[in-house]
Amino acid sequence: MNSKPLLDYIRNHINLTAQEETLLLSKASNRKFLKGQFVVQQGDVCKYESFVVSGCMKTFYQDNEGHEHIVMFAVENWWASDFDSFITNTPATYCIQCLENTELIQFTYENLELLYREVPKLERLFRIIFQRALAVTEKRIINNFALPSKDRYLQFRAQYPEIDQRVPQYMIASYLGITKEFLSKIRSQLISDQR
Amino acid sequence: MNSKPLLDYIRNHINLTAQEETLLLSKASNRKFLKGQFVVQQGDVCKYESFVVSGCMKTFYQDNEGHEHIVMFAVENWWASDFDSFITNTPATYCIQCLENTELIQFTYENLELLYREVPKLERLFRIIFQRALAVTEKRIINNFALPSKDRYLQFRAQYPEIDQRVPQYMIASYLGITKEFLSKIRSQLISDQR
DNA sequence: CGCGACGTTGATTTGCCTCAACGATTGTGG
DNA sequence: CCACAATCGTTGAGGCAAATCAACGTCGCG
Numbered sequence: 258m259n260s261k262p263l264l265d266y267i268r269n270h271i272n273l274t275a276q277e278e279t280l281l282l283s284k285a286s287n288r289k290f291l292k293g294q295f296v297v298q299q300g301d302v303c304k305y306e307s308f309v310v311s312g313c314m315k316t317f318y319q320d321n322e323g324h325e326h327i328v329m330f331a332v333e334n335w336w337a338s339d340f341d342s343f344i345t346n347t348p349a350t351y352c353i354q355c356l357e358n359t360e361l362i363q364f365t366y367e368n369l370e371l372l373y374r375e376v377p378k379l380e381r382l383f384r385i386i387f388q389r390a391l392a393v394t395e396k397r398i399i400n401n402f403a404l405p406s407k408d409r410y411l412q413f414r415a416q417y418p419e420i421d422q423r424v425p426q427y428m429i430a431s432y433l434g435i436t437k438e439f440l441s442k443i444r445s446q447l448i449s450d451q452r
Numbered sequence: 453m454n455s456k457p458l459l460d461y462i463r464n465h466i467n468l469t470a471q472e473e474t475l476l477l478s479k480a481s482n483r484k485f486l487k488g489q490f491v492v493q494q495g496d497v498c499k500y501e502s503f504v505v506s507g508c509m510k511t512f513y514q515d516n517e518g519h520e521h522i523v524m525f526a527v528e529n530w531w532a533s534d535f536d537s538f539i540t541n542t543p544a545t546y547c548i549q550c551l552e553n554t555e556l557i558q559f560t561y562e563n564l565e566l567l568y569r570e571v572p573k574l575e576r577l578f579r580i581i582f583q584r585a586l587a588v589t590e591k592r593i594i595n596n597f598a599l600p601s602k603d604r605y606l607q608f609r610a611q612y613p614e615i616d617q618r619v620p621q622y623m624i625a626s627y628l629g630i631t632k633e634f635l636s637k638i639r640s641q642l643i644s645d646q647r
Numbered sequence: 648c649g650c651g652a653c654g655t656t657g658a659t660t661t662g663c664c665t666c667a668a669c670g671a672t673t674g675t676g677g
Numbered sequence: 678c679c680a681c682a683a684t685c686g687t688t689g690a691g692g693c694a695a696a697t698c699a700a701c702g703t704c705g706c707g
Binding site for chain 3: 425426427437438440441442444445
Binding site: 318320324326328329340341344350373377380381383384387388389390391392394395396397398399401402403434 | 513515519521523524535536539545568572575576578579582583584585586587589590591592593594596597598629
């Protein structure tokens, strides 16, 4: 298992002893997925909190008309899970699917709770992660209301240039809450603006 | 200071010893605000994480055209803060304003960090709070994309009936991301549907 | 080569916004 | 105790951003 990315990531936030790191890794499992495979299926219980070692995934909701709504992308050093399903052990409302071949390090609920008990600093790590994610997500709601689609797209590109390169346009449109056709029109307008 | 609501709230999530509860309260401060007063002003640093003992507040963003976009309401037993400002000690992007006379229990960053160190269980408490809030906020984004305004309003009313009663309609419209005029039209349509 | 996945472009429609005018209710000072 | 101003909600006319639908272009790949 290539655990270096995870340990580096954690070291950016908290300091673990060698024993604690060993314990952490002993409670983690490693899994590789091919492009297109599902890590979580809508309706199943989400059994893991997953750290992306390499690759890229999307978390999305499929509505009654079968339309996909992308909640988030997860690339290297991001966490992904249907948290609600994960905590409450209920069927997931989201799907998580790999957009590339992807390697994950995963934690079950039981192992994570055990780790929280043994290494309270991890509670801190995730407190910080969730706190930040909440701030970002709240801002996204406000931007969706306050900014026109064009501006949101520009902001997305500025904030996540790698993701803009890596994933198909129609998925970015979905993340922004607009149709692929409209994003295409925005882009062609941006090109003509440039002149 | 009426600390019972806070202690009850905390007891629902974790168990503190009497000493820990005493320490917690010794690091908290109590403040009362009148209807209309600002707890946080856009541009100032948000110095506190606030627990609502009684009353009601709104957190909102004011855009360049001066329009308000409501991020959340906070009634009894809710937390409110501009978390990003609070953690990073930078100017707040949101305002928090009282919609009624409101009593708060507040924690500064320094005191909260001290408490986290002394009582790691609190780290757990907030980890859980943020994790849940994140799940709710993500779902709100998806609903904004997937549901028409009418359905979002119905869902809001079902989820937060007390808030629907307590705050003016135009603020609910703002929370839902629509204009007050349009919400009014939705409501009159709902009444005629009923027949 | 031909098929599937992705992107583009145009015509039409629609959900919601803007603006403007008009109640209804509340509260407050003369 | 009334007058009058805020504050909040309603209604209607007109407009626009973005959706829908449909057709077509392009590239990579089995």
